[in-house]
Amino acid sequence: MGEYGEKRTEAISISWKPDRQSKIPLYSQIVSYFSEKISSGDWVSGQVLPSQRKLSELFEVNRSTIVEAMDELASLGMIESGFGGGTRIANDSWSLLMQDKAPDWQSYIKASGFRANVPTVQIINHLEFEEGITRMSTGELSPDLMQLDLTRKVLSSLSSRDLFMNYPDPLGMPGLRAALQAHLREIGIDAPLSCILIVSGALQALQLISMGIVQAKSTVYVESPSYLGSLNIFQSVGAKLQGVPLDASGILPWMIREPQSNGCHSLLYTIPTFQNPTGCVMPVSRRKEVLKYCKENHMPVIEDDVFRDLWLDEMPPPPIKALDQSGSVVYIGSLSKCFSPGLRLGWLVGPESVVQRLADVKMQMDYGVSVLTQQVVEELFRSGLYYTGVNTIRQQLRERRDLMMRLLEKYFGDLAEWNRPAGGFFIWVRLKNRVLSEQLFNRALKEGLLILPGSVYDMGYSSSLRLTYGYLSAEEMELGMRRLSEILRDMNRK
Amino acid sequence: MGEYGEKRTEAISISWKPDRQSKIPLYSQIVSYFSEKISSGDWVSGQVLPSQRKLSELFEVNRSTIVEAMDELASLGMIESGFGGGTRIANDSWSLLMQDKAPDWQSYIKASGFRANVPTVQIINHLEFEEGITRMSTGELSPDLMQLDLTRKVLSSLSSRDLFMNYPDPLGMPGLRAALQAHLREIGIDAPLSCILIVSGALQALQLISMGIVQAKSTVYVESPSYLGSLNIFQSVGAKLQGVPLDASGILPWMIREPQSNGCHSLLYTIPTFQNPTGCVMPVSRRKEVLKYCKENHMPVIEDDVFRDLWLDEMPPPPIKALDQSGSVVYIGSLSKCFSPGLRLGWLVGPESVVQRLADVKMQMDYGVSVLTQQVVEELFRSGLYYTGVNTIRQQLRERRDLMMRLLEKYFGDLAEWNRPAGGFFIWVRLKNRVLSEQLFNRALKEGLLILPGSVYDMGYSSSLRLTYGYLSAEEMELGMRRLSEILRDMNRK
Ligand SMILES: Cc1ncc(COP(=O)(O)O)c(C=O)c1O
Ligand SMILES: Cc1ncc(COP(=O)(O)O)c(C=O)c1O
Numbered sequence: 001m002g003e004y005g006e007k008r009t010e011a012i013s014i015s016w017k018p019d020r021q022s023k024i025p026l027y028s029q030i031v032s033y034f035s036e037k038i039s040s041g042d043w044v045s046g047q048v049l050p051s052q053r054k055l056s057e058l059f060e061v062n063r064s065t066i067v068e069a070m071d072e073l074a075s076l077g078m079i080e081s082g083f084g085g086g087t088r089i090a091n092d093s094w095s096l097l098m099q100d101k102a103p104d105w106q107s108y109i110k111a112s113g114f115r116a117n118v119p120t121v122q123i124i125n126h127l128e129f130e131e132g133i134t135r136m137s138t139g140e141l142s143p144d145l146m147q148l149d150l151t152r153k154v155l156s157s158l159s160s161r162d163l164f165m166n167y168p169d170p171l172g173m174p175g176l177r178a179a180l181q182a183h184l185r186e187i188g189i190d191a192p193l194s195c196i197l198i199v200s201g202a203l204q205a206l207q208l209i210s211m212g213i214v215q216a217k218s219t220v221y222v223e224s225p226s227y228l229g230s231l232n233i234f235q236s237v238g239a240k241l242q243g244v245p246l247d248a249s250g251i252l253p254w255m256i257r258e259p260q261s262n263g264c265h266s267l268l269y270t271i272p273t274f275q276n277p278t279g280c281v282m283p284v285s286r287r288k289e290v291l292k293y294c295k296e297n298h299m300p301v302i303e304d305d306v307f308r309d310l311w312l313d314e315m316p317p318p319p320i321k322a323l324d325q326s327g328s329v330v331y332i333g334s335l336s337k338c339f340s341p342g343l344r345l346g347w348l349v350g351p352e353s354v355v356q357r358l359a360d361v362k363m364q365m366d367y368g369v370s371v372l373t374q375q376v377v378e379e380l381f382r383s384g385l386y387y388t389g390v391n392t393i394r395q396q397l398r399e400r401r402d403l404m405m406r407l408l409e410k411y412f413g414d415l416a417e418w419n420r421p422a423g424g425f426f427i428w429v430r431l432k433n434r435v436l437s438e439q440l441f442n443r444a445l446k447e448g449l450l451i452l453p454g455s456v457y458d459m460g461y462s463s464s465l466r467l468t469y470g471y472l473s474a475e476e477m478e479l480g481m482r483r484l485s486e487i488l489r490d491m492n493r494k
Numbered sequence: 495m496g497e498y499g500e501k502r503t504e505a506i507s508i509s510w511k512p513d514r515q516s517k518i519p520l521y522s523q524i525v526s527y528f529s530e531k532i533s534s535g536d537w538v539s540g541q542v543l544p545s546q547r548k549l550s551e552l553f554e555v556n557r558s559t560i561v562e563a564m565d566e567l568a569s570l571g572m573i574e575s576g577f578g579g580g581t582r583i584a585n586d587s588w589s590l591l592m593q594d595k596a597p598d599w600q601s602y603i604k605a606s607g608f609r610a611n612v613p614t615v616q617i618i619n620h621l622e623f624e625e626g627i628t629r630m631s632t633g634e635l636s637p638d639l640m641q642l643d644l645t646r647k648v649l650s651s652l653s654s655r656d657l658f659m660n661y662p663d664p665l666g667m668p669g670l671r672a673a674l675q676a677h678l679r680e681i682g683i684d685a686p687l688s689c690i691l692i693v694s695g696a697l698q699a700l701q702l703i704s705m706g707i708v709q710a711k712s713t714v715y716v717e718s719p720s721y722l723g724s725l726n727i728f729q730s731v732g733a734k735l736q737g738v739p740l741d742a743s744g745i746l747p748w749m750i751r752e753p754q755s756n757g758c759h760s761l762l763y764t765i766p767t768f769q770n771p772t773g774c775v776m777p778v779s780r781r782k783e784v785l786k787y788c789k790e791n792h793m794p795v796i797e798d799d800v801f802r803d804l805w806l807d808e809m810p811p812p813p814i815k816a817l818d819q820s821g822s823v824v825y826i827g828s829l830s831k832c833f834s835p836g837l838r839l840g841w842l843v844g845p846e847s848v849v850q851r852l853a854d855v856k857m858q859m860d861y862g863v864s865v866l867t868q869q870v871v872e873e874l875f876r877s878g879l880y881y882t883g884v885n886t887i888r889q890q891l892r893e894r895r896d897l898m899m900r901l902l903e904k905y906f907g908d909l910a911e912w913n914r915p916a917g918g919f920f921i922w923v924r925l926k927n928r929v930l931s932e933q934l935f936n937r938a939l940k941e942g943l944l945i946l947p948g949s950v951y952d953m954g955y956s957s958s959l960r961l962t963y964g965y966l967s968a969e970e971m972e973l974g975m976r977r978l979s980e981i982l983r984d985m986n987r988k
Contacts, residue, residue, distance in 0.1 A: 016686040019679075032819065033686075040821035040845030102820040102845075103794040108759050109851045111709035113731065117854050125857055129663045139661075146659045151866075156653035159646045165834040166634050169623050192510040200694065204860040215605035232858060237607065265602050300597040325526060326596040327534035340659040342865030351534030351596075357603045360611050363619055364726060365859075366698040370867040371836030372645075 012047050014058050026061050030069035031076075038078060038093050039102045049079065049087045115232045120441070120456050127450055134472065134480050136444075137452035139276075140341045141425065141470045145396055147339070147389035154379045163375065168368040170359040172198025172347075176374045179381040180333075180347050187308065188322030189331065189349060197348045197355050198369050199362065201341070202306050202334040203231075205348045209267075209302060209330065210234045212361040213354065219266040223251045225457035225464070227276040227304070228269050243458055244268075250275065250282030253293040267300050273316045274307035274424035277457055277466040281422055284317040291320055294328055301329045306346075309338040309390045311423040312398050327351040335377065337424070338390050345369060345377050397425060397470060400477075404469035407478060411485035415492075425470030428454075430463060433492050437465045443487050449480055506541050508552050520555050524563035525570075532572060532587050533596040543573065543581045609726045614935070614950050621944055628966065628974050630938075631946035633770075634835045635919065635964045639890055641833070641883035648873045658869065662862040664853040666692025666841075670868045673875040674827075674841050681802065682816030683825065683843060691842045691849045692863050693856065695835070696800050696828035697725075699842045703761075703796060703824065704728045706855040707848065713760040717745045719951035719958070721770040721798070722763050737952055738762075744769065744776030747787045761794050767810045768801035768918035771951055771960040775916055778811040785814055788822055795823045800840075803832040803884045805917040806892050821845040829871065831918070832884050839863060839871050891919060891964060894971075898963035901972060905979035909986075919964030922948075924957060927986050931959045937981050943974055 018029040037043040049055070052070065056063045070087065073079045078093040116122065127133050164173065171177065177196045184191055199205045206228070214220070216238030222228045224243025234241060245255050251270050270290065272282035282290070294301045303320045321331035327350075334346035348358065362368065380386045401420075404427060408418055417430045431437060437453035444451055454464030472480060512523040531537040543549070546564065550557045564581065567573045572587040610616065621627050658667065665671065671690045678685055693699045700722070708714070710732030716722045718737025728735060739749050745764050764784065766776035776784070788795045797814045815825035821844075828840030842852065856862065874880045895914075898921060902912055912923045925931060931947035938945050948958030966974060 015688050019684065022684070035819065036821050036845070040847055042845065042847045102789065102822045103792050105707070105794070105821075105845055105847050108707040108709075108794065109847070111712075111759050112705065112707050113709065114705045114855055114858075116851075117858055122854060125664055125854075128661075141660075143658075143660060148657050148659060151657060151659065152653045152655075155649050159650035159653060163642050163645060164637075165640045165642060165645065165836040166637060167622075167830075167835045170619055190513065190516070194509055200860040200864070203858075207859050211606065211608045213599070213602040213606050215602075215607065218605075236858070265605050295596065298597050300599070300602065325529065327530050327599075328596045336661075341661045341861070342659040344860060344862065344864045351530070351536065351599055353534055353536045353599050353603070357610075360616060360619075361608055364608075364611055364697075364730070365701050366694040366838060367835070368838065370694070370838045370864045372867050372870060373864040376866060 012043055012049060014050070014055075018059055018061060026059075027065050027068040027072065030059065030061075030065070031072050034069075034073055034078065035076075038089060041102075041104065041106045043089050045089050045091050045093060047089045049089070051086070113236075115236050117232060118230060118456060120438075120453065121230055124450065124452065127445075132448050134449050134476060135468075136449055136472065136480050136484065137426075137466045137468055138450070138471050139468075140336070141393065142472070144473075145393050145470065147385075147392060150380070150385045150389050151340070151376070154376050154383070154385060157379060157383075158375060164371050166371070168198075168371050168374065170363050170368065171196065171355065172369060173371060173374045173378065176378040176381075179378045183381055184333075184349065188318035191349045192352075194352050195349055195355050197350075197359050197362070198374060199346045199348055200344045200366070200369050201336055202304060202332045202346045203233075204344075204362075205332045205334075205346055205358075206231070206233050206302075206304075208348070208358040208361050208365075210237050210239065211365075212358045213265075213300075214239050214267065215265050218264060221253070221256055221266065221268045221299075223270060223275060223278075225277055225454060225461045226269070227271060227457070229457040243460065246275075246278065246280060248280065249286040250280050251286075251290060253290055267302055268294055269302040269304065270320070271304045271307075272320060273305055274310065274421065274426075276307070276424070277426050277452075277454070277464075278428045279419055279421035279424055279426055281316055284323075287317060287320045287323060291323055291328065295326055299328075303329050303331045305331060306334045306337045307424040308333070310394060310397060310425065312394060312401060313422045316423065321349060330354060338393065339380075339386060343373055343377065345373055400425075400469040400474075403474055403477060404467070404481075407481040411481050412488075415485060415488050425468050427467045427469065429465050429467055431465070431488070434463055435488060435491055436462050438462065439491065440465065440484075440488060443491065444484060447483060447487070449484060449487075451484070506537055506543060508544070508549075510553075512553055512555060520553075521559050521562040521566065524553065524555075524559070525566050528563075528567055528572065529570075532583060535598065535600045537583050539583050539585050539587060541583045543583070545580070607730075609730050611726060612724060612950060614932075614947065615724055618944065618946065621939075626942050628943050628970060629962075630943055630966065630974050630978065631920075631960045631962055632944070632965050633962070634830070635887065636966070638967075639887050639964065641879075641886060644874070644879045644883050645834070645870070648870050648877070648879060651873060651877075652869060658865050660865070662692075662865050662868065664857050664862065665690065665849065666863060667865060667868045667872065670872040670875075673872045677875055677880075678827075678843065682812035685843045686846075688846050689843055689849050691844075691853050691856070692868060693840045693842055694838045694860070694863050695830055696798060696826045696840045697727075698838075698856075699826045699828075699840055699852075700725070700727050700796075700798075702842070702852040702855050702859075704731050704733065705859075706852045707759075707794075708733050708761065709759050712758060715747065715750055715760065715762045715793075717764060717769060717772075719771055719948060719955045720763065721765060721951070723951040737954065740769075740772065740774060742774065743780045744774050745780075745784060747784055761796055762788055763796045763798065764814070765798045765801075766814060767799055768804065768915065768920075770801070770918070771920050771946075771948070771958075772922045773913055773915035773918055773920055775810055778817075781811060781814045781817060785817055785822065789820055793822075797823050797825045799825060800828045800831045801918040802827070804888060804891060804919065806888060806895060807916045810917065815843065824848060832887065833874075833880060837867050837871065839867055894919075894963040894968075897968055897971060898961070898975075901975040905975050906982075909979060909982050919962050921961045921963065923959050923961055925959070925982070928957055929982060929985055930956050932956065933985065934959065934978075934982060937985065938978060941977060941981070943978060943981075945978070 018026045052066045056066045080090040177193050210233045218239040220234045221244050223246050321329040330350035441453045452466045454461030512520045546560045550560045574584040671687050704727045712733040714728045715738050815823040824844035910923045910925050935947045946960045948955030
């Protein structure tokens with residue numbers, strides 16, 4: 001990843017422009033901007049400035065304004081000519097500015113305990129918003145698939161109603177929790193209102209769990225590969241992830257060699273339904289076995305069920321939570337995958353003491369979920385529009401999956417192996433010839449194709465990648481898959 | 495606080511009811527409910543059950559159903575008759591159930607590093623949602639003051655427009671950031687879009703700062719008393735708060751005895767405008783002095799400016815951030831106090847490297863703020879409706895403040911001292927005769943009056959309390975203030 005991760009220290013990138021409305025002269029705005037970048041540590045000594053012509057384009061000002069600003073910066077000792085031509089940030093520019101003293105932010109950032117995101121994930125987080133990028137693996141549905149009309153309908157009905165706009169109840173708005181209670185009952189989960197917590201998406205549920213019930217040195221057992229493998233959440237509180245093998249029916253917990261004893265507070269995290277990234281569905285029998293194993297080991301189960309409503313062939317078995325009388329399972333749902341990730345709305349169901357604890361943690365983090373979003377989602381469920389929406393999405397996803405299957409046959413028949421997903425929108429592709437998907441990632445990115453290498457999920461999966469059929473149009477899918485196969489063939493040749 | 499804090503271990507409280515639609519017999523639903531409560535550790539050995547009559551009322555079932563359920567529970571060994579009559583959770587009920595083994599959740603909760611909220615704050619968080627409670631100190635405006643019509647107007651205009659419903663950009667939606675950029679320019683802050691981060695309220699901004707740029711053993715200097723004193727955020731990452739004295743012009747940073755040296759990464763947190771709880775406004779001269787002091791000590795300033803738009807007499811001086819050319823200040827704003835806390839929308843402005851870091855932390859916590867809320871708030875600013883709204887709120891708050899001043903004169907003239915706030919909605923009342931506000935809190939709560947004792951903000955302020963004129967109606971304010979003064983007089987007599 002060095003190619004991307006270290007970019008910042010080599011060339012200066014500028015997205016700022018001077019403000020033409022302002023009364024401050026343009027050249028002096030530019031001087032201030034440079035000073036701030038240097039004093040804040042964003043730009044460091046030795047970094048090369050873009051050429052004057054480039055700067056005048058970037059800032060949309062005359063060349064003469066740039067010359068004026070550069071003269072001033074040079075006379076302040078902040079920039080200097082480089083040896084091989086070009087202009088650089090001067091050697092002692094920072095200490096010069098430090099006479100107008102700023103904190104050393106970089107050292108604040110480095111000293112804090114929280115881990116930066118996995119570098120590949122950070123890059124992807126940013127690239128997904130850039131133009132000219134073809135998102136072949138993204139974790140969200142295409143805007144075309146999202147039922148915007150339904151959301152508009154809900155907004156319009158809310159616009160003529162009583163609204164609640166105060167701080168929400170620590171557990172979330174009672175009306176929304178009641179609507180979700182009914183929704184959960186449909187899939188076999190019978191939960192009192194006091195055991196349902198509204199959260200800002202499934203990711204926040206995991207974050208609350210890591211802060212509220214996990215201790216440093218705990219082990220979190222996860223499917224190998226698993227979505228959790230792409231996140232730092234549990235590692236940030238000092239816990240460690242341990243991969244557990246999967247077969248076609250899902251995780252095999254009895255393969256855990258020596259489960260940590262009770263005192264160490266281990267957890268099992270599973271995505272039993274349309275697993276991310278493998279697409280695997282756990283049958284009822286395995287669900288029972290997993291629950292039994294965890295109960296015998298006094299080990300909580302975190303069940304992440306965000307894909308459930310995107311079944312394509314037949315309804316999946318009930319959640320593990322529905323089989324659990326003992327209070328061993330904490331269940332997580334979300335609207336992100338099946339309706340809209342932008343709503344940032346999810347729910348967590350667990351024993352009352354756990355829910356209370358996590359609600360307290362949440363109150364300390366952000367005082368709860370936007371009540372506007374909560375009221376929209378309540379209406380979405382009450383009106384039944386949610387079900388109308390997922391129904392439509394499912395139909396379209398079925399066609400998309402079938403297209404993807406044809407494209408894989410056509411372009412990857414001899415290059416890779418894959419499964420036929422029964423739900424969700426991911427395909428897990430295992431490359432033959434031991435091609436490293438990180439290398440494929442870099443090569444593909446040069447042509448604007450963004451894929452997710454399997455190593456992000458688990459270091460053991462360096463020859464796999466995740467693809468989606470939920471995002472691109474049919475033409476883009478065909479184009480992307482063809483191009484990707486060509487790149488792969490080219491790599492195989494070398 | 496013992497009275498409230500320990501309630502849970504004494505009597506069992508039940509809000510659950512059996513489901514009459516379900517095919518499972520009522521008595522057996524009750525047995526399952528009891529088993530779950532016991533196995534999850536919510537109910538512990540020795541706790542007394544409500545009487546059978548009470549239970550039949552609570553569950554809305556016949557007495558005979560209760561008898562059937564109790565018989566079953568007794569024969570399972572889970573309940574037993576108490577010595578002084580009544581029925582209790584049996585001594586070894588938990589271990590009996592543990593043959594159907596659940597995790598020991600309480601020990602998971604205890605082992606995790608995250609601190610529970612300050613007990614008084616936890617109690618208040620819950621009581622604020624209970625009926626029959628008069629909220630005399632609450633941190634939000636009355637629903638009457640919130641400009642619901644304006645929000646409805648925005649919803650209606652969004653309902654016929656293009657909506658964005660995908661995952662948001664890590665910094666927040668560009669359109670909203672541009673709208674806020676214009677808003678910030680009005681108060682003297684000139685920030686590029688890449689230095690503005692959208693957050694779920696000011697509290698989350700503080701949370702991100704504590705996780706992203708604070709290290710264990712850092713010192714966070716705060717006004718004494720300060721809003722931050724009522725939160726655990728910084729302590730939860732191992733930093734410590736240190737109070738710094740205030741005078742009428744705000745914090746006196748040079749009273750910090752030995753500022754931590756650079757290596758230890760200390761911070762200064764200040765609320766210069768309508769400080770919570772004192773209402774203090776820092777004049778420009780002090781703002782400059784504070785900034786100068788912090789720059790000289792290479793110490794970042796966290797400026798919390800959530801009350802700014804609620805000025806009642808005259809516009810407050812520009813933010814410290816507007817005076818800062820060096821990149822020393824991280825600025826925080828929010829809609830919670832001036833428009834609606836339920837929206838959970840705030841913003842943070844700082845040097846690009848800090849904003850990038852905090853955006854990365856936020857991506858790991860919840861993937862960003864609800865895009866629905868972001869689009870509503872963008873429209874609120876673009877249409878100017880936000881300014882219409884705060885204008886109306888200000889007018890009404892002025893009348894409310896003046897009423898509060900009259901009530902204080904009338905009922906508390908000889909009991910306390912206070913200031914006349916120039917903005918916001920809090921009054922800081924210092925009790926004479928060394929009455930402890932914690933005691934007043936307990937006495938008042940017995941009569942349904944909920945106040946915030948000063949000790950929550952800082953242990954040194956045990957004879958102060960915060961009151962609000964932003965929540966109750968005129969009648970409720972008069973009634974509450976009279977009753978509170980009577981209680982206080984009564985306590986003074988004893
Ligand atoms: C298995 C799984 N859980 C949780 C999430 C996060 O969902 P949310 O957007 O609700 O936070 C994702 C999204 O990628 C996921 O794939
Ligand atoms: C000074 C101050 N900062 C921040 C907050 C939290 O605001 P928000 O609701 O935006 O998280 C409050 C609310 O009580 C406050 O008084």
